[in-house]
Amino acid sequence: MNHRPEQLAPADVFYNEEEAKKYTMNSRMIEIQQEITERALEILAIPKHSPRLLLDIGCGSGISGQVLSEYDHCWVGLDISKAMLNVAADRDVDGDVIHADMGHGFGFRPGTFDGAVSISALQWLCSAEMKCQNPYKRLNKFFSSLYACLIKGARCAFQFYPSSPEQVEMITNSAMKNGFTGGLIVDYPNSQKAKKYYLFLMAGYSEEIMNEARQVIMPRAKTGDTDSEDDSDDDENDSDDDEKVDIKGRQKSKMIKKKEKYGASVKKFNNSNAKSKDKNWIMKKKDRQRKQGKSVCRDSKYSGRKRPMGFN
Amino acid sequence: MKLITHNILMCNKKGCTTNNFPLKLVATNWKDLDTENAQQYNPALLQRLCEKIEWNALRQTVSTLNWGVNLPEQLSAELVQDEAFLQDLHLLLVKRQIVEGQMVCPNCERVYEIKNGIPNMLLREDEV
Ligand SMILES: C[S@@+](CC[C@H](N)C(=O)[O-])C[C@H]1O[C@@H](n2cnc3c(N)ncnc32)[C@H](O)[C@@H]1O
Numbered sequence: 249m250n251h252r253p254e255q256l257a258p259a260d261v262f263y264n265e266e267e268a269k270k271y272t273m274n275s276r277m278i279e280i281q282q283e284i285t286e287r288a289l290e291i292l293a294i295p296k297h298s299p300r301l302l303l304d305i306g307c308g309s310g311i312s313g314q315v316l317s318e319y320d321h322c323w324v325g326l327d328i329s330k331a332m333l334n335v336a337a338d339r340d341v342d343g344d345v346i347h348a349d350m351g352h353g354f355g356f357r358p359g360t361f362d363g364a365v366s367i368s369a370l371q372w373l374c375s376a377e378m379k380c381q382n383p384y385k386r387l388n389k390f391f392s393s394l395y396a397c398l399i400k401g402a403r404c405a406f407q408f409y410p411s412s413p414e415q416v417e418m419i420t421n422s423a424m425k426n427g428f429t430g431g432l433i434v435d436y437p438n439s440q441k442a443k444k445y446y447l448f449l450m451a452g453y454s455e456e457i458m459n460e461a462r463q464v465i466m467p468r469a470k471t472g473d474t475d476s477e478d479d480s481d482d483d484e485n486d487s488d489d490d491e492k493v494d495i496k497g498r499q500k501s502k503m504i505k506k507k508e509k510y511g512a513s514v515k516k517f518n519n520s521n522a523k524s525k526d527k528n529w530i531m532k533k534k535d536r537q538r539k540q541g542k543s544v545c546r547d548s549k550y551s552g553r554k555r556p557m558g559f560n
Numbered sequence: 561m562k563l564i565t566h567n568i569l570m571c572n573k574k575g576c577t578t579n580n581f582p583l584k585l586v587a588t589n590w591k592d593l594d595t596e597n598a599q600q601y602n603p604a605l606l607q608r609l610c611e612k613i614e615w616n617a618l619r620q621t622v623s624t625l626n627w628g629v630n631l632p633e634q635l636s637a638e639l640v641q642d643e644a645f646l647q648d649l650h651l652l653l654v655k656r657q658i659v660e661g662q663m664v665c666p667n668c669e670r671v672y673e674i675k676n677g678i679p680n681m682l683l684r685e686d687e688v
């Protein structure tokens with residue numbers, strides 16, 4: 249009944265040009281990927297104004313990465329689909345994208361990345377790309393080389409679509425076996441549609457990172473269905489309140505956004521397969537940055553126009 | 561691909577575990593992103609990246625590229641606080657893109673192609 253793409257074809261076949269285009273044209277899809285990425289960042293709990301070097305696994309066309317950029321992080325993404333990566337490259341995403349298979353492990357220098365995200369990709373590791381591949385081996389290779397390329401105590405947030413409880417177990421077992429601690433966070437467990445699984449992992453223990461994260465927020469699952477502001481929980485706090493990631497505040501704005509969406513207007517902000525970031529995209533990005541309280545260049549009729557190349 | 565990424569990539573071929581960094585970089589086509597399209601200059605980010613960079617590898621790589629860029633021998637604590645230096649580093653690490661080229665493993669000589677700015681690090685199954 250439900251058609252799980254990872255059971256239909258290998259990822260590099262499934263994510264062809266046709267499919268890649270969806271990730272630039274379908275504004276609803278883009279919005280969902282962005283929201284998930286924001287949640288993943290919340291789980292990483294990086295203090296404000298502390299740009300980091302992050303890894304985006306299964307980065308696709310760079311939608312998740314663009315959110316990381318908006319929070320000023322530097323990122324490197326990898327993906328097995330050349331078609332998806334070409335879209336990322338054509339849109340000049342800020343991060344670098346690499347053509348690689350996460351099931352092969354990574355060739356990154358050890359102890360490099362401050363954290364990792366993966367948005368809607370991990371489930372692909374559970375089904376073999378080719379007959380000769382063994383999903384268990386691929387998962388192990390993935391987690392062991394992931395552990396190696398992270399700094400000690402680095403946090404990871406991997407949103408994925410498990411097809412069964414066994415699959416969740418298979419993934420978490422492999423992560424634990426390779427030295428990670430952490431667990432599963434299930435957001436909106438009571439909603440068929442909104443329910444999302446996040447694998448939250450830590451690569452060993454670092455006092456410093458733990459303290460930072462404590463100051464931001466401890467990860468926990470979101471419970472309420474989207475239109476109740478139930479848990480007015482222990483905001484034990486006073487002075488440094490606005491240094492925290494304010495889940496409730498953000499929730500609310502998402503709620504409003506959703507209502508607006510389902511009401512009258514479905515905002516289309518992206519309908520181009522143009523060669524560079526198109527004007528609408530830049531406006532949208534500026535909008536999002538303004539919302540984050542950043543200073544942003546004034547919009548002008550020149551915004552988004554291609555400029556002559558800089559110095560050599 | 562930017563130089564920051566080159567600076568963290570090693571050869572990942574089966575059995576290739578020593579002397580597999582830095583990959584020898586040949587840049588046949590490169591460009592500088594204009595300000596609108598590049599990530600904003602951010603000293604805090606550059607300082608973070610400085611903690612991670614293998615400076616000798618970066619210097620060595622830059623010297624083979626003939627870009628006329630001369631990096632200081634050492635990355636000192638004072639330099640990392642120096643605005644002008646960080647600005648230059650921003651140009652070098654964030655704005656400059658290698659569009660076409662290749663990277664060759666100094667150990668096993670495996671060639672990794674860079675096309676459309678994307679390095680192809682995909683291994684064949686028998687290389688894993
Ligand atoms: C649903 S897309 C999500 C893309 C992106 N993270 C986003 O949020 O827009 C899943 C991505 O995972 C990638 N993927 C699947 N298997 C992979 C593998 N073995 N190695 C690397 N990437 C893989 C696919 O090519 C696809 O681009």
Ligand SMILES: [Zn+2]
Nearest residue numbers: 571576665668
């Ligand atoms: Zn090698």
